[in-house]
Amino acid sequence: MELLVISEVHDAELLDRVAEVISEIFGIKVRYSFVDTVVESVDYDISRGQYDAARVVERVRRGFVVKDLVLLVTDKDLYVDGLNFVFGYAPYPVGIISTHRLNPGFYGQPFDPSVFLKRVLTEAVHEVGHLVGLKHCRNPSCVMYFSNSILDTDRKGIYPCGRCVSMAREGVRRLSSSCL
Secondary structure (H helix, E strand, O other): OEEEEEEOOOOHHHHHHHHHHHHHHHOOEEEEEEOOOOOOHHHEEOOOOEEEHHHHHHHHHHHOOOOOEEEEEEOOOEEOOOOOOEOEEOOOOEEEEEOHHHOHHHHOOOOOHHHHHHHHHHHHHHHHHHHOOOOOOOOOOOOOOOOOOHHHHHHOOOOOOHHHHHHHHHHHHHHHHHOO
16 A cells, blocks of 8 residues: 655655655555645635635546545645635545645744644644544544644644554555455
């Protein structure tokens, strides 16, 4: 099994770290590529001033054959119906994360590369967790805990709790065997 990260955020150092952490946690190969555009103007909802994450994922899913897992990375502000915003969204086999609200500047704070990196890692691991079958966890320090705000994201770690790690590894084994 492999995860392909497709990013319009052109930061190889950031994606190297994302690939390293996801590979370590889930035991899957990760590769990435840069593109000019992941999120397109057709995904924009003018009344909200945001991009529809579900529409992006569905368009990408229809656009090419997905043989493993795909994680899209954008800097656009995302939402899904029923929520004011999302840091990410991941219906199998394609997920997406947005760095827009992970940037301390969004909250009027100076840019801090270590805070930004931790937030991106947290959300990337969270969404890949969903891609391998994990649901939200009740443990507020587990990466699979639902982030209702950036405070939740900052509070939780980048790693799943023991229960979620076991379930994730089983999910990867199940998905890997179904791809053979």
